[in-house]
Amino acid sequence: xxxxxxxxxxxxxxxxxxxxxxxxxxxxxxxxxxxxxxxxxxxxxxxxxxxxxxxxxxxxxxxxxxxxxxxxxxxxxxxxxxxxxxxxxxxxxxxxxxxxxxxxxxxxxxxxxxxxxxxxxxxxxxxxxxxxxxxxxxxxxxxxxxxxxxxxxxxxxxxxxxxxxxxxxxxxxxxxxxxxxxxxxxxxxxxxxxxxxxxxxxxxxxxxxxxxxxxxxxxxxxxxxxxxxxxxxxxxxxxxxxxxxxxxxxxxxxxxxxxxxxxxxxxxxxxxxxxxxxxxxxxxxxxx
Numbered sequence: 001x002x003x004x005x006x007x008x009x010x011x012x013x014x015x016x017x018x019x020x021x022x023x024x025x026x027x028x029x030x031x032x033x034x035x036x037x038x039x040x041x042x043x044x045x046x047x048x049x050x051x052x053x054x055x056x057x058x059x060x061x062x063x064x065x066x067x068x069x070x071x072x073x074x075x076x077x078x079x080x081x082x083x084x085x086x087x088x089x090x091x092x093x094x095x096x097x098x099x100x101x102x103x104x105x106x107x108x109x110x111x112x113x114x115x116x117x118x119x120x121x122x123x124x125x126x127x128x129x130x131x132x133x134x135x136x137x138x139x140x141x142x143x144x145x146x147x148x149x150x151x152x153x154x155x156x157x158x159x160x161x162x163x164x165x166x167x168x169x170x171x172x173x174x175x176x177x178x179x180x181x182x183x184x185x186x187x188x189x190x191x192x193x194x195x196x197x198x199x200x201x202x203x204x205x206x207x208x209x210x211x212x213x214x215x216x217x218x219x220x221x222x223x224x225x226x227x228x229x230x231x232x233x234x235x236x237x238x239x240x241x242x243x244x245x246x247x248x249x250x251x252x253x254x255x256x257x258x259x260x261x262x263x264x265x266x267x268x269x270x271x272x273x274x275x276x277x278x279x280x281x282x283x284x285x286x287x288x
């Protein structure tokens with residue numbers, strides 16, 4: 001019998017405690033995050049395995065598919081177990097060929113929230129992230145109008161908590177002036193460290209920093225140092241990269257994605273990997 005790890009958790013509000021190791025559901029859709037999965041039953045199995053293993057944090061969006069992933073989550077897990085928190089995001093749509101189209105008009109953001117509610121089978125969404133059009137570090141655009149629209153839905157009880165994705169520190173500050181922010185979801189990994197200051201700020205302000213593309217995303221991390229450390233520790237490169245993120249800051253939460261049960265188990269095992277000080281020093285140097 002497999003023993004589940006004891007996951008570190010992060011408490012962001014009275015009604016929001018999540019495991020720092022989460023699961024990103026994006027890869028459950030077809031190629032290019034578009035259309036149905038290649039193996040429907042395996043996709044359902046991955047979701048159920050994640051919850052059975054003790055993960056309480058699933059990241060998704062209605063523009064994955066579109067709608068495909070949220071409907072899979074509903075099929076696999078509804079009625080949802082107590083303590084499971086689903087984090088979704090709005091701010092984009094897909095064209096008929098699977099292209100990504102920013103969609104940030106306040107009226108459409110509200111429509112996207114209602115679509116997430118419908119496809120997930122929920123009356124209230126735990127966390128909704130506003131996804132900007134700039135995912136590689138944010139830009140100078142104001143988020144006040146868009147974030148304000150989501151804050152209105154929070155006041156109406158359709159959303160419990162709000163977050164941001166693809167933002168700068170200035171945009172975080174602007175949003176905080178409108179409503180509390182519980183999570184920031186930006187690109188960050190052992191090789192891509194542009195957000196170091198924002199990671200530290202999130203830790204100081206008890207904001208979860210969800211590192212997306214923790215393993216490099218569509219261009220997997222390539223580093224001889226990472227390989228050498230992994231070989232010494234008897235772990236995979238992916239496990240070491242995830243373990244480094246957990247070590248980097250107590251505010252970091254992970255949402256690695258996979259459509260494979262075996263790969264899911266490998267990712268989860270990273271939560272139990274201890275990095276010695278010399279390995280941390282070597283890994284820290286990769287992104288400098």
